[in-house]
Amino acid sequence: MNKPWIDKIRKIKPYVPGEQPDIGDIIKLNTNESPYPPSPMVKNIIDEYDADKLRLYPSFKCDELKTVLSEIHNVNKNNIFLGNGSDEVIALCFQTFFNSDKPLFFPDITYSFYDVWCDLYNIQYKRIKVDDSFKIVKEDYFGENGGIVIANPNAPTGRYMSLEEIEEIINRNLDVIVVIDEAYIDFGGESAVSLLDKYDNLAVVRTFSKSRALAGIRVGYVMCCEELAGYLEAVKNSFNSYTLNSLSQAIAVASVKDNCYFENCRNKIINTREKTILELSKLGFQTIPSMANFIFTTNPSIKASFIFEELKKVNIFVRYFDKPRIDEYLRITIGTDDEMEKLVSAIKKIIL
Ligand code: PMP
Numbered sequence: 001m002n003k004p005w006i007d008k009i010r011k012i013k014p015y016v017p018g019e020q021p022d023i024g025d026i027i028k029l030n031t032n033e034s035p036y037p038p039s040p041m042v043k044n045i046i047d048e049y050d051a052d053k054l055r056l057y058p059s060f061k062c063d064e065l066k067t068v069l070s071e072i073h074n075v076n077k078n079n080i081f082l083g084n085g086s087d088e089v090i091a092l093c094f095q096t097f098f099n100s101d102k103p104l105f106f107p108d109i110t111y112s113f114y115d116v117w118c119d120l121y122n123i124q125y126k127r128i129k130v131d132d133s134f135k136i137v138k139e140d141y142f143g144e145n146g147g148i149v150i151a152n153p154n155a156p157t158g159r160y161m162s163l164e165e166i167e168e169i170i171n172r173n174l175d176v177i178v179v180i181d182e183a184y185i186d187f188g189g190e191s192a193v194s195l196l197d198k199y200d201n202l203a204v205v206r207t208f209s210k211s212r213a214l215a216g217i218r219v220g221y222v223m224c225c226e227e228l229a230g231y232l233e234a235v236k237n238s239f240n241s242y243t244l245n246s247l248s249q250a251i252a253v254a255s256v257k258d259n260c261y262f263e264n265c266r267n268k269i270i271n272t273r274e275k276t277i278l279e280l281s282k283l284g285f286q287t288i289p290s291m292a293n294f295i296f297t298t299n300p301s302i303k304a305s306f307i308f309e310e311l312k313k314v315n316i317f318v319r320y321f322d323k324p325r326i327d328e329y330l331r332i333t334i335g336t337d338d339e340m341e342k343l344v345s346a347i348k349k350i351i352l
Contacts, residue, residue, distance in 0.1 A: 015116040018319050027342060029333040030317040032155075032184075032294050034213035036265045036336070038251070039258035042214070045250050058246040065249050068256040069221065073193050078226040081233060084243050086183055086207035086220030089232075090149075091117050093203055093222060096235045097177035098123045100146025107136050109326055111155050111181065130157075134288055134296075138165045142172045151181040153189060156321065156331040158290030163190040170199050177228070179203045186211035186266050187273070188291030193223055200225040210293055211266050212255045217248040269293050269334050276332075276340045283347060294333045296326075302351050304330050310350045316343055 018031035037043075066077040073080075083089035094117040098104050101124070106114050108127035118125040128140045134157040141148055148169060153160040170178045170192075180192045182204055192204050203224040209215035222232065236243060255262070273295060277287045280297055287297040298304060308320035308330060319331040334340065 012119055013116070015113045019317060021317060023315070026315040026317060027335060027339045028317050029294075029335050029339070029343065030319045030331075031215075032210055032292070032333045033215050034210060034265065034269070034293070035334070035339060036213055036268070038213040039255050039261040041254040041258045041261075042251050045254045046247075049247060049250065053246055056246070057242050058244060058249060060241050060244075062244055062249055064253050065219075065244075065256075068253055072256060072259070073223060075193065075196060075223050076226070079196065079223050079229060081222045081224070081229045081236075082244055083220055083222075083236070085209060085215075085218040086181070086205050087113060088218075088243065089220045089222045090114075090179065090181060090205055091120075092232055092235055093177075093179050093205070094118070094123060094149075095121050096231050097179070097203070097228070098147040100124075100176070102144055102146035104147045104149065105141055105143075105145040106149045107151075107154065109134060109154070109157060111151050111183075112321075114149055130154075130159075134159050136161050136165075138169050141169045145173070145176060147176045147178070148173055149179040149181060151183065152192070153184045153187070153291040155184065155292065156294070156319065156326070156329075157288050157296045158184075158292040158294060159288055160189040160291035163192065163194070166192050167195055170195065170202050174199075174201055177201050177203060179205060181205045183207050183210055184292035184294075186262075187270055187293045196223060196225065200227065203228060208252055208255065211269075212252075212262060213265065214251065214255060217251050219244065219248050219252045268336075272337050272340055273334045275337070276334065276344070279340075279344045280347070283344070283351060294331055296329050296331050298329045299351065304328050307347065307350055311343075311346060314346050316346055318343075 062082045066080045069080055070077045103124040103126040105126055105128050107130045109130050130136050152166060178201055182191055185191050195202055203222050205222050208219040273290060277295060280287060284301060285297045285299045287295050304320055308318060311318055
């Protein structure tokens with residue numbers, strides 16, 4: 001059929017998330033979700049939620065959620081900007097902060113959504129090579145640029161960069177905005193939130209999807225100086241004022257209030273991570289040191305793509321990226337102890 005409109009259509013190659021298979025009995029270690037349920041207080045909120053409230057638009061100030069977050073992070077409510085998952089808030093940061101004719105800098109191996117947002121918003125970018133052990137080299141970020149985004153810990157490697165190094169990057173780039181994506185910081189490492197008092201060019205992004213086991217409610221936030229938060233609000237309010245629905249707000253508040261449960265789950269995940277690294281090393285795997293709820297691992301004797309496909313056949317889903325420099329690695333989300341034991345024994349059967 002003739003399509004006279006085709007040249008006027010905006011075409012883009014989208015980000016492809018990990019599979020969400022629609023089958024029951026699987027071990028799902030492919031999208032860095034929590035293996036544990038959210039806090040029992042979340043269940044109470046859902047059970048007792050008054051559906052009549054859904055007639056009304058949600059609070060667009062998100063005051064209660066900002067209050068509890070400001071308490072745990074020791075920042076002012078005006079320093080918090082909330083959105084539908086950190087994907088949405090990072091996309092808004094790109095749109096709002098990166099309007100330069102110089103390129104945005106980010107590592108060549110990192111969250112693969114960053115270049116998609118650059119394409120979406122016509123932002124020039126330069127991928128800066130991480131070294132052979134996947135470390136981000138801070139000096140490589142001292143050159144002229146239009147902004148910087150760094151995931152810390154990085155994904156999919158799990159590598160963490162020290163707060164001192166992060167600070168040096170921020171300090172050497174006072175003329176641009178530096179976004180630190182801390183989706184995984186609760187599993188190790190020090191947050192850059194403590195630097196917010198010192199630097200107004202810093203934006204720190206967090207999510208409820210990983211350590212709070214709430215990927216399904218889509219809540220993420222940025223902490224930054226009040227002025228930057230104001231610019232983000234203005235851009236957001238220019239396409240949708242009510243991004244965060246009422247039920248998600250109530251659930252997120254309940255989760256933040258249950259700190260004890262949160263600490264318990266993340267400690268279990270950290271312990272399981274270290275045990276899994278050890279077990280895999282006995283099978284010849286080499287794993288990048290991880291401060292996240294996943295590991296990035298390779299076995300020099302067996303192709304990663306083969307292990308990936310074989311695991312799928314026994315309903316164990318991990319993540320494989322068919323990309324230069326990382327196509328011999330598997331990214332494996334940390335599940336429960338039981339799930340990781342099943343993973344290790346499935347791998348044993350595949351490789352031995
Ligand atoms: N940043 C990084 C580094 C991630 O891996 C992810 C998860 N895909 C996100 C941000 C987005 O997470 P969410 O939108 O669920 O908050």
